[in-house]
Amino acid sequence: MHVIAQIPFLAQIATQEEILQHQYEYLSIGWTAAWVVLAVYVLMMVSRERKLKREIAGLKAMLEERQK
Amino acid sequence: MREKVLYALGIGAIAILVWNINAIARLPEETQQGVTFKIIFFHVPMWICAMTAACAALLASVGFLATKNFKFDAAAVAVTEVGLAFTSAGLVTGSIWGREIWGIWWTWDARLTSALVCWLLYAGYLMLRKAVEDPTQRATFAAVFSIFAFIDVPIVVFSIKWWRTQHPQPVFWGGGSFPPDWNLHFVWNMFAMLMLGVVMVAVRLRQEDAQREIDALRRTAHAL
Secondary structure (H helix, E strand, O other): OOHHHHOHHHHHHHHHHHHHHHHHHHHHHHHHHHHHHHHHHHHHHHHHHHHHHHHHHHHHHHHHHHHO | OHHHHHHHHHHHHHHHHHHHHHHHHOOOOEOOOEHHHHHHHHHHHHHHHHHHHHHHHHHHHHHHHHHOOHHHHHHHHHHHHHHHHHHHHHHHHHHHHHHHHOOOOOOOOHHHHHHHHHHHHHHHHHHHHHHOOOHHHHHHHHHHHHHHHHOHHHHHHHHHHHOOOOOOOOOOOOOOOOOHHHHHHHHHHHHHHHHHHHHHHHHHHHHHHHHHHHHHHHHHHHHO
16 A cells, blocks of 8 residues: 555545546546537538639639630 | 638637636636536537527528528528537537546436437438538428427427436526636637637638539539
């Protein structure tokens, strides 16, 4: 057994710190997950925007070619 | 000019959220749930954004059916898609919160189940749009489906009042309250998320315009 765990007062402090650390872990996971979900959606929108711009440019070029 | 304003608003919203993370981290712990309770600063604003988007989708769908104006259809798809992103984030943050406090990732109680059904309905709405080719038919079917999907929204919101659920009663209209400094940061996060949502909807609306331009160009190409 660890020496801290043998002294009740110190053991309690260690446990509280562990709990706090555990809670901070979950809090950071939760916040990160929220950001990741939104970031993924923004990236999807950016990629769609590029695709749409490419498609418009391609179609306009094709129409100009046909009209010549 | 409009693009610059949009990007400025988006960057402003992200700046508020980043600044707020720092401020929220320094707030004191909640008495029962400790630090984990601070997930509320993201979880609840995300759900409020999602439910606001669902209301906007309902209004836009009714607007389309009443006027047959495709701008309403574009608005409906834009807010639904952004709302779905917020719903996904709300479900994920809720699940992580539940794992820490209840010891489980998921439970089939009325709130969580109706929220998942809401996600499925709006995902179904977007899939339906991809399945129908004709623009008028697509917009009409989608508008009717969106109105039908909205039936689930009051169930999601009031489920915790109507039934006994694992999900706790709401903080703000369930008799609880925040300390004033918590309130301030919550309101800032709420404001920033709504601002971010508005920017996303505006960008998505612009993409719908681009899609209509592509459809028109394709029709011209066919005619030539």
